[in-house]
Amino acid sequence: MKRKYLSIIMACGLVLGLAGGSSATVAAADKSEDKETVDAKDVSNAESEQVILEFINGSSEEQYVAWLDEIIANFEEANPNVKVEVQRVSIDSFNQTVMTRFAAGDVPDLFTFSENDIDDMVPSGYVMDLSESKNVANYAEGMLDSLSLDGKVYALPISNDFMCVTYNKTVFEDAGITEVPDTWSGFLEVCQKLQDAGVVPIASGFSEQWVVNGTSQTTYCAEVLGNGGPALSEMVDRTYKFSEVEQWREFFAKLQGIYPFMNNDPFGTDQNTCYSMLANGEAAMILNGTWTITNSIAMNPDGDFGIFALPVSEDPEENKMPMCPPAGGFAVSAETTHKEEALSFLEYLTSPESASLYAEKGAGIPIVQGVDTSSLTGGFKDAADIMNSGDVQIISSKSFPSANEDSFINNISTFFLDDCEDIDGALESLDEEFDNLAK
Amino acid sequence: MKQLKKRMGYFVFLIPSLILFTFCVIYPFFSGIHLAFTDWDGIARSYDYVGIDNFIRLFSDKKVVAPIQNTVIYGVAVTAINNVLALSLAIILSKKLKGKAFFKTSFFIPLAISAVLASFVWKYIDSNMFSMVLGKSLLGSRRTVLTGIIIISLWNNLGSNVMIYMAGLTGIPKDYMEAAMIDGANSRKRFWNVTVPMLMPSFTICITLTLTSSLREFGTVLAATGGGPAGSSETVAILIYNYMFKYSRAGYAQAVSLVFMAFLVIIGLALTKFFRSKEIEA
Numbered sequence: 174m175k176r177k178y179l180s181i182i183m184a185c186g187l188v189l190g191l192a193g194g195s196s197a198t199v200a201a202a203d204k205s206e207d208k209e210t211v212d213a214k215d216v217s218n219a220e221s222e223q224v225i226l227e228f229i230n231g232s233s234e235e236q237y238v239a240w241l242d243e244i245i246a247n248f249e250e251a252n253p254n255v256k257v258e259v260q261r262v263s264i265d266s267f268n269q270t271v272m273t274r275f276a277a278g279d280v281p282d283l284f285t286f287s288e289n290d291i292d293d294m295v296p297s298g299y300v301m302d303l304s305e306s307k308n309v310a311n312y313a314e315g316m317l318d319s320l321s322l323d324g325k326v327y328a329l330p331i332s333n334d335f336m337c338v339t340y341n342k343t344v345f346e347d348a349g350i351t352e353v354p355d356t357w358s359g360f361l362e363v364c365q366k367l368q369d370a371g372v373v374p375i376a377s378g379f380s381e382q383w384v385v386n387g388t389s390q391t392t393y394c395a396e397v398l399g400n401g402g403p404a405l406s407e408m409v410d411r412t413y414k415f416s417e418v419e420q421w422r423e424f425f426a427k428l429q430g431i432y433p434f435m436n437n438d439p440f441g442t443d444q445n446t447c448y449s450m451l452a453n454g455e456a457a458m459i460l461n462g463t464w465t466i467t468n469s470i471a472m473n474p475d476g477d478f479g480i481f482a483l484p485v486s487e488d489p490e491e492n493k494m495p496m497c498p499p500a501g502g503f504a505v506s507a508e509t510t511h512k513e514e515a516l517s518f519l520e521y522l523t524s525p526e527s528a529s530l531y532a533e534k535g536a537g538i539p540i541v542q543g544v545d546t547s548s549l550t551g552g553f554k555d556a557a558d559i560m561n562s563g564d565v566q567i568i569s570s571k572s573f574p575s576a577n578e579d580s581f582i583n584n585i586s587t588f589f590l591d592d593c594e595d596i597d598g599a600l601e602s603l604d605e606e607f608d609n610l611a612k
Numbered sequence: 613m614k615q616l617k618k619r620m621g622y623f624v625f626l627i628p629s630l631i632l633f634t635f636c637v638i639y640p641f642f643s644g645i646h647l648a649f650t651d652w653d654g655i656a657r658s659y660d661y662v663g664i665d666n667f668i669r670l671f672s673d674k675k676v677v678a679p680i681q682n683t684v685i686y687g688v689a690v691t692a693i694n695n696v697l698a699l700s701l702a703i704i705l706s707k708k709l710k711g712k713a714f715f716k717t718s719f720f721i722p723l724a725i726s727a728v729l730a731s732f733v734w735k736y737i738d739s740n741m742f743s744m745v746l747g748k749s750l751l752g753s754r755r756t757v758l759t760g761i762i763i764i765s766l767w768n769n770l771g772s773n774v775m776i777y778m779a780g781l782t783g784i785p786k787d788y789m790e791a792a793m794i795d796g797a798n799s800r801k802r803f804w805n806v807t808v809p810m811l812m813p814s815f816t817i818c819i820t821l822t823l824t825s826s827l828r829e830f831g832t833v834l835a836a837t838g839g840g841p842a843g844s845s846e847t848v849a850i851l852i853y854n855y856m857f858k859y860s861r862a863g864y865a866q867a868v869s870l871v872f873m874a875f876l877v878i879i880g881l882a883l884t885k886f887f888r889s890k891e892i893e894a
Binding site: 268269272275276293294296297298299379380381382437438439440441442443446575576579582583584586587590609 | 653654655656657674675735738739742743747748749750751752753754837838839840841842843854857858859860861
């Protein structure tokens with residue numbers, strides 16, 4: 174009998190951890206991790222009236238960190254009573270960390286904020302309305318739409334990314350390609366030429382799911398959103414079906430077209446390997462965001478990289494760079510006890526001065542207007558030139574909500590893994606899953 | 613009275629562990645149960661109670677079928693292979709062997725490495741070596757991805773079962789083996805009729821622990837594939853995580869985890885009962 178009870182207790186103990194784990198994250202996770210910061214706040218407040226701002230940030234690229242560190246140092250020098258403590262959280266666990274912190278009532282003063290989270294976090298009252306900030310005027314019309322809800326602005330971005338083709342200029346030159354392709358058939362010819370020259374035309378690290386999404390976004394931003402297709406929100410609310418929209422059929426046809434030019438075993442390759450391939454000249458192009466430039470430069474600082482819009486049309490005039498509002502920005506917690514200091518830091522963080530430094534450090538393409546971008550080189554200079562010339566196609570948001578995005582990625586992955594053979598099947602499968610998610 | 617005092621003495625040693633277990637496992641578990649009956653999104657300040665809607669939805673949710681299949685295949689395969697390999701290695705290492713200490717250490721070292729680090733190491737091996745030998749990486753194909761993850765798990769976790777089986781083998785009295793030999797039992801018969809029955813307590817621990825822990829596998833899968841490619845390695849634990857943190861459906865995630873926990877309790881109890889019934893006193 175004793176053994177029986179002992180067995181029951183042991184078995185329960187073994188498995189309680191599972192369900193306990195999930196609720197623990199809701200109620201108590203990260204408490205201990207953040208205790209030090211909270212304690213530090215109390216101590217410093219008591220000792221020297223110093224204000225400590227906690228800033229949760231999800232970016233870790235070398236150039237970005239260098240920019241942020243300098244901005245913080247400048248701000249702290251100008252505001253000796255304020256100290257900004259950055260908590261760098263891996264992008265993989267960013268949502269989990271931020272969500273558990275908010276759910277547990279342990280809110281940071283500032284945090285980076287994605288357009289995907291706006292519908293969850295804003296109605297709950299966690300995010301401060303920044304509509305009155307003087308910095309709002311520094312952005313071109315429509316560029317804050319993705320970070321706004323009901324006409325109110327909830328985050329201010331520092332940069333914007335294009336979903337485009339990043340290429341190694343040296344590899345193109347070595348293969349005798351003197352101009353970037355400006356038509357779809359021209360693009361496929363370039364791919365063939367590169368393949369014949371023994372170079373991988375398109376490097377794809379699909380072992381990471383976000384890369385499948387990035388390649389798809391590059392393609393559908395041009396083929397669907399930049400080509401008169403419906404907004405993604407209209408696919409999510411089922412106003413349109415994938416199988417009924419010609420642009421989505423064409424999107425799959427384009428994926429079919431590029432698949433033979435990808436590296437062998439893309440689903441067994443990670444994206445860092447692809448950055449390395451592009452940087453070292455083993456591969457010629459990557460279809461993804463302009464952050465590819467930053468990561469490739471990190472692999473080969475002497476590399477010469479450029480960007481161009483994926484030319485989905487046969488008419489060069491139609492192949493403009495698709496540009497959507499930024500997918501993320503910096504937000505201030507509605508519950509911060511240091512509202513004035515947090516806003517002051519945010520305004521400095523997104524000021525033209527900060528954006529100029531952002532460009533100078535090579536961290537990305539600043540979106541703030543009136544910024545000196547003359548220090549940009551390579552792919553970033555290409556991007557800034559395109560942005561400044563206004564030769565862009567303004568498109569709506571490029572991201573599906575998370576659940577739809579996962580379903581989308583799985584369907585695109587299946588399409589690639591099945592050798593891109595069944596476009597009708599892929600369209601129907603997407604419709605079925607999006608229908609289920611809409612219920 | 614003396615007996616009671618002695619028992620109390622034992623109990624005192626349990627107190628630190630009990631306190632930790634209560635605050636880290638039992639309290640969070642019970643304080644989170646009610647969320648399974650709500651529509652909480654994981655971040656909102658308020659939520660509505662939806663009765664048993666989450667549980668009803670679970671039984672008609674097509675998205676859970678593939679993760680359940682993956683979890684069962686993974687759990688059963690890891691348990692079977694791990695225990696067969698661990699027992700075989702334990703038997704070999706229990707014999708007089710040159711370099712025994714080195715081999716013991718070699719099998720035990722991976723245990724000290726976290727599942728995440730083990731996954732990164734094996735991802736590198738997979739994409740740089742397996743893909744050269746096999747033409748395609750194991751983790752990059754829907755057909756072989758579970759095999760790849762099983763290999764990572766076995767490498768990472770085999771050591772603990774080897775140690776438990778070795779301890780079990782050491783505990784078998786030599787007289788039994790000698791008696792069996794005198795009776796004319798060959799090595800196969802000695803293994804099945806003496807070693808296996810005497811090792812039942814070890815089987816109870818190893819098989820129950822391996823099965824319940826592999827059924828709730830999370831870290832290795834998340835770090836190795838994130839559930840991909842195309843969801844082909846998504847386990848129930850990954851599904852719960854996705855609903856909780858990515859899809860903002862914490863109430864539903866809690867319902868799934870409660871049902872899954874009940875399933876694991878049943879499996880754990882059944883296995884323990886079965887193996888306990890086979891145990892014999894030395």
